[in-house]
Amino acid sequence: MAKLLLNLRNVPDDEADDVRAMLDAARIAFHETPPSRWGISAGGIWVTENADVAEAKRLMADYQAQRSARARAEREAALRDGTAETFWTQLRAEPLRVVLTVLAIIFLLGLMALPLVLLRGH
Numbered sequence: 046m047a048k049l050l051l052n053l054r055n056v057p058d059d060e061a062d063d064v065r066a067m068l069d070a071a072r073i074a075f076h077e078t079p080p081s082r083w084g085i086s087a088g089g090i091w092v093t094e095n096a097d098v099a100e101a102k103r104l105m106a107d108y109q110a111q112r113s114a115r116a117r118a119e120r121e122a123a124l125r126d127g128t129a130e131t132f133w134t135q136l137r138a139e140p141l142r143v144v145l146t147v148l149a150i151i152f153l154l155g156l157m158a159l160p161l162v163l164l165r166g167h
Contacts, residue, residue: 047091048098050075050105054087060112064090067104073097 051064068075074093080086092101123129136143 046095047076047093048095049089050092050098050101051090052087053077053080053089056087061090063108063112064105067108068092068101071100071104073101073104075101 050068051061053061065075068090074097076091076093078086078088078091080088092098120129132143
């Protein structure tokens with residue numbers, strides 16, 4: 046019976062391509078399910094043979110560790126270079142979106158505090 050190796054929800058195309066190439070290189074049989082029409086399922090990459098599941102999971106863990114290390118290194122390099130995205134760069138790039146988001150957060154915090162304020166009045 047096939048086992049799910051990677052749920053494709055919020056997975057970038059390059060990562061899915063890397064996983065497919067990794068499985069092909071290891072000669073592990075797999076198949077993909079497409080996303081559902083209404084967005085209930087995002088699709089996935091499934092290992093076909095039960096005997097290959099352990100090896101596929103080991104390869105996946107190695108790949109994710111390498112990808113994580115690479116992403117951290119890229120983030121650290123961007124911070125050193127001053128090209129990393131920060132709150133202030135977002136504010137300069139999209140001021141309306143940032144201001145509206147901050148106002149929405151303040152509104153929601155106020156809405157959550159409203160019962161406490163109303164109860165203290167009695």
